[in-house]
Amino acid sequence: MTMDIERRTLLGLAAGAAVVLSAPRASAQTTADAGRAGPPDPAEIIGLWPDGAPGGQGVTVTPIVPERSTDPAFHDRYAQYTTDPILTVFRPRRPNGSAMLLIPGGGYRWAVLDKEGYDVARVFAGSGTTCFVLRYRLPADGWAAGADAPLQDAQRAIRLIRSRAADYGVDSNRIGVLGASAGGHLAGLANARADATYAATDAADAVSFRPDLTVLMYPVATMADPYVHAGSRTQLLGETPSPERIAAYSLEKMDWRGAAPVFLLHAIDDASVPVENSLQLLTTLKAGAVPSEAHLFQEGGHGFGIRLIRGKPAQVWPDLVRAWAARLDFPL
Template identity: 70%
Template sequence: MSLDRRTLLGVAALASAGPALSPATGAAQTPQIAPADPTEVIRLWPAGAPGGDGVTVTPIVPERSTDPAFHDRYAEYTTDPILTVMRPARPNGAALLLIPGGGYRWAVVDKEGMDVARVFAAAGVTCFVLRYRLPADGWAAGPNAPLQDAQRALRLIRAGAADYGIDPARIASLGASAGGHLAGLLAARRDATYDRVDAADAISFRPDLNVLLYPVVTLADPFAHVGSRTHLLGAEATPEQIATWSLERMDWSGVAPTVLIHALDDASVPVENSLVLLTRLRAAAVTTEAHLFQEGGHGFGTRLIAGKPAEVWPDLVHAFGARNGWLTVSAATPAAA
């Protein structure tokens, strides 16, 4: 099954539609209720996340939505990172690790997590939504703390491939905004950022496909997202730190196929972030593709783009994955009308 337009709009509507009016009578229909969260959750660190001796924060997950038709939550001060598993009705063997954004201040739960997972799960992809630790919360690893969680998450997914009905060689990563920066680190960095915990840590943490959605790439002015840089490195980040943590300064040789998605009218993370990384990817001979949309703004996920050019982005990811080994030919064949 592919992510055809009817699939995309139908699933997105679950999270966006408010009270509808009956076309026949004009009478108000029963308001839609946001779909329930999946109940299958994986704790990344059963014995506790590494380097937490100096951590005193208390986790919170506030709800920003006032509409019962959809959730808009964010996770702040996370101390027990988790993966929420969304299993499709008809799995096609592909898996997707979703890394939501939030400027490294928090991680959104729905807009770039659960909402996007529902769209891809409807097309047969087994999805894993990551709730990761934040770098300014006192973890010994500092800016490496979120990457520890991402590396551990990818390894756990690959280690449990048989249980999830997925191919361990077809695990993609999708990161949005600051989550796109984290997904870029997961793709490009070769160094394990934590000591081995169990047998899963002998497995590769490198994704087999990378999707970077309006990603934070450079931490250098004038195109940096200042909030992400501040929460990752602190307000007094040195030029050396900025260079070290900017994706376009990293070695991307040997990285899996990577697709970039950005709107030209993004006022929060300028499109130049994707453009500089596209140049770097091409120089490193990474199989890559970029989609730059006239309209979409920032943080659009899947719920906020109905009727806008960027609404086709899940279809484009699906097609890119089909061409580059993430999806099998049969899985990528559109369902009959």
């Protein structure tokens, strides 16, 4: 995560087609597939905020979506300086009644769209789940909500999906969230936090913003030393956050009583986000009587998503998630 990027350089933006659904405006932050052999991006886009994201008066960043892949067979893009958060919709051929909000990671510096977003969405859409990949705002970009700006987007996304459940053939009580790395931290906040982080804007905000099931992949759970992912903490809370601020955003320090069931998966050899992030959180979930399951893999490293673990033991993780969710009457 050491790539040096000019904040106002428009890299990787392209003019891919997009379809706007009803009131929320569509973002111009879409990318094209020209010259790529992999599957095209879905054209169905939902803008989160009908009148613009809240608290943007001090925001001066310009969105970029660079492409890191040099292999024409697949994309590896990330979204940085997002100003108009969006959902990219993956509709299955045969909907099974469930929906999943996918929140990719990126250390709260950017969001890796393909590896932990679109790639994962295709896997679960392939078995019938309607998937929505969230492109969210980042906390250090000047938003009035600061560290809560990404959570505003996650809460709004869940409400939009739930309020439109019938349009997608989805049960409004079967809306899950899957987050990876820093996206796992955000997904955890969406599950654990019971407070609305923004003022209601329309009828969609009348429904619940909390998920019915949560999957956390190698999550950035703690903001405290010695197991913190320092880059995520700096982007979220600044260079020198107070102990109180650190505790307030550490998932293992939160009150999880009444939260939705949680599935944790992590590689023991993760050198970026130590496995103790998941282990500490699991202890908290058990204490809070949250139905939980955890799977630890001997190898896999960090950020493996789908593509990077082919042929390795961790490649079974989607099937493990499906089996667990099936026991909760939640088809994936």
